[in-house]
Amino acid sequence: MKTPPDELVSLVREADPLDPAELRNWAESQHGEQVLRTVCATNAEPARRRRRGRSRLVAVAVAGVLVGGAAAAAATVLGRPAPDPVRAHLAELDRGMPPDLRYNPDLNNARAVAATASGTLYAADLLDGGYCIETTSANDEPRGATCLRASQTSLRPVEVLAPIPPNDAAPLLIGGRLNGADLETLEVAYGGGAASPVRPGLDRYFLIQVPATDQATALADGVQLIALNSHRHVAARIQVPPLRDNDPQGNALDRQQPIYVSTISDASDFTLVFGIEGEVNLPGYTTLELTYPDGTVVRIPTDAHGRYHLNLPPARRDDFIRSFGVLTARNAAGHALGTAPVGSVAAWRARNH
Secondary structure, eight states: OOOOSOOOOOOOOOOSSOOHHHHHHHHTSTHHHHHHTTOOOOSSSSEEEEOOSOOSEEEEEETTOOOOOBOSOOSOOTTOBOOHHHHHHHHHTTTTOOGGGOOOOOGGGOEEEEEETTEEEEEEEOTTSOEEEEEEETTOOEEEEEEEOHHHHTTOSEEEEEEOOSSTTSOOEEEEEEOOTTEEEEEEESTTOOOEEEOOOGGGEEEEEOOGGGHHHHHHHOEEEEEEETTSOEEEEEEEOOOSOSOTTSOTTGGGSSEEEEEEEBTTBTTOOOEEEEEEOOTTOOEEEEEOTTSOEEEEOOOTTSEEEEEOOGGGTTTTSSOOEEEEEEOTTOOEEEEEEEOOHHHHHHHHO
16 A cells, blocks of 8 residues: 555554454554554555554654744735645545544634645644644655544643655654643754753744755654753753655555565555465564464464465445454464554554544
């Protein structure tokens, strides 16, 4: 599947073996929503959703942290309505989701909330008090979007989005919102240098543009954000990962996952899973099996390189609507060497609904 500018994550957690309680804990972790953010719909035939180590957008969710934004004077008038391409891209976040799992952002009132000389951050409110944000380039080309429900803001006092640039010369933008009430000041530092203060935009939103002099450092080493509370004490230090895309094909880190999983789904209905494929990278494994949410177990053949592909029977494609299955790799003695969860895109979103 073609991935949009929506997320960077490490996706696989090992358990030995993974019992129902462990699976529930995995699904209830923050990684579930991050998996969802790596998904984009297409109108073509059933599409493959890659569970990747990197995506086209670095997403940093930090508890007790402030991230601010500011830069050179921008031509964008804060508060102006979001243009059609931005509203259309925000609407895509709900595509293929059942009605009760959609974010339903207020697209009619989406507006510019922060800006730099080379980009703009737009926001659209959710009915529950949460919000969706979209980072765009200077010509309002969508670069990355995400949504945060009100129930998540207490766990993530700051939302940070850093779109990976199309090339090393493109502007580097880091945007988001301050959710923590006691966070008042943000500083940004590049390569261990002196920290500089940043300013939030409207309603505690922010957009930072990395200066040209620090672009190479941010691409190679990332950026550090320092959050200060109302007493001028450091509340947290956030390390935004390197912004250079070292994995443009999306598969460089596949072999670092014990069991790499890619689900095959239909963009019109993300409750369905048409199949799974990937690779087992565990030394000593001899068999791979899928346990469906109802406990049914099926063996999955693998080739000499550990690669596998399984088309699910039509009657099984909706088994993962709200539940998770698990892949288990075993050695010759039948002992579990590693596991990986399997769920529909809707199942991952349902966890945070």
